[in-house]
Amino acid sequence: MLVLFVPLAALAGWIIGRRGGERHSDSQVSKLSTTYFRGLNYLLNEQPDKAIELFLHIAELDKDTFETQVALGHLFRRRGEVDRAIRLHQALAQRPELTDAQKVQALSALGEDYMRSGLLDRAETVFADLARIDQRAPQALRHLIAIYQSERDWEKAIENASRFEAATGEPMGKLIAQFECELAARQRSAGDTEAARASLARAYAADPTSVRAGIAEGRLEAEAGRHAAAIRAFERAARHDPDYLPDILPMLQESYAQVGERSGARAFLAEMCEHYRGIAPVLALARMVEAEEGVGAARRYLAQQLKDRPSVRGEAALIDLTLADDADASSALHDLKHITDQLLVRNPSYRCNRCGFGARSHHWQCPSCKEWGTVKPLLNYAVV
Numbered sequence: 001m002l003v004l005f006v007p008l009a010a011l012a013g014w015i016i017g018r019r020g021g022e023r024h025s026d027s028q029v030s031k032l033s034t035t036y037f038r039g040l041n042y043l044l045n046e047q048p049d050k051a052i053e054l055f056l057h058i059a060e061l062d063k064d065t066f067e068t069q070v071a072l073g074h075l076f077r078r079r080g081e082v083d084r085a086i087r088l089h090q091a092l093a094q095r096p097e098l099t100d101a102q103k104v105q106a107l108s109a110l111g112e113d114y115m116r117s118g119l120l121d122r123a124e125t126v127f128a129d130l131a132r133i134d135q136r137a138p139q140a141l142r143h144l145i146a147i148y149q150s151e152r153d154w155e156k157a158i159e160n161a162s163r164f165e166a167a168t169g170e171p172m173g174k175l176i177a178q179f180e181c182e183l184a185a186r187q188r189s190a191g192d193t194e195a196a197r198a199s200l201a202r203a204y205a206a207d208p209t210s211v212r213a214g215i216a217e218g219r220l221e222a223e224a225g226r227h228a229a230a231i232r233a234f235e236r237a238a239r240h241d242p243d244y245l246p247d248i249l250p251m252l253q254e255s256y257a258q259v260g261e262r263s264g265a266r267a268f269l270a271e272m273c274e275h276y277r278g279i280a281p282v283l284a285l286a287r288m289v290e291a292e293e294g295v296g297a298a299r300r301y302l303a304q305q306l307k308d309r310p311s312v313r314g315e316a317a318l319i320d321l322t323l324a325d326d327a328d329a330s331s332a333l334h335d336l337k338h339i340t341d342q343l344l345v346r347n348p349s350y351r352c353n354r355c356g357f358g359a360r361s362h363h364w365q366c367p368s369c370k371e372w373g374t375v376k377p378l379l380n381y382a383v384v
């Protein structure tokens, strides 16, 4: 904070000095003010209100200096007076004496004004012009990508992301894959399955680990009745990121059922149980065990698994299997009690509402963020 006041104080001193009749030569004044306005431009990011009046005052004295006027436009935009910023930057960009670099700077500022005021078509025109100038291309392309995203023009978003990657070397594959998947979703709902397949293939090319492309491909193939291909796509997606397993599993199980292929399915689910800590693959496996070996075997399998990964959803499934099994209720109750005890021990009963730290006993001072009085009893319906 303190550092803000040093240049401001110096600036105020300079104004007072001028008022007091102390004359600098014009070039000195211009150089001085240019320096201050550059500094102020940064300052404005922290404390625009305090800097604003000083700034406007000096800008009046210095109408001809390019830097000053660019900074003034920046100020208008930050204050929300975008129309004023646009008028200023438009006038600035049309000045005949500008160097190429200044012209580019004025146009960039104008493009940002248009973005801010939601005039995306005008921003697009300005940035498309700027993108043709090598030096400014990355920044302009970044804006164009944002514009085409908000317009949901995925082809142009992809094209500009590719150009951005080529210009900067910054990898854009993950973003391009998302855009291709958006395109595929649109083509699929328009009934153009072949175009959707091609878009998904390009998504994979851009990001070989794209979970979204795998899920979309699986859906597309399942809809077309090609369940073996759907299974390959869903399994690939789940392997790339097991966190998506709860969403993928219902579709995958449907395709397994259509193909009637059980041993591969069980092997895959067992593999997922190793890589995913949640209960979803265990429950899916329990259903397969139930279908193939009966309720009793499924109940024993699930009870065994729940010892390692206690879960409320797992308990609910175990109760269902026990009711269906219609035997050995006391042994089942024993298992359920054991699992419930583990759930109670594992779940924190208190949580800091500032930093999210979880604890099993109460602390008046949060052990993690050191704030006082922020750790409170947790309203957790799985535990309380």
Ligand SMILES: [Zn+2]
Pocket (backbone or CB within 6 Å): 352, 353, 354, 355, 356, 357, 366, 367, 368, 369, 370, 371, 374
């Ligand atoms: Zn805390």
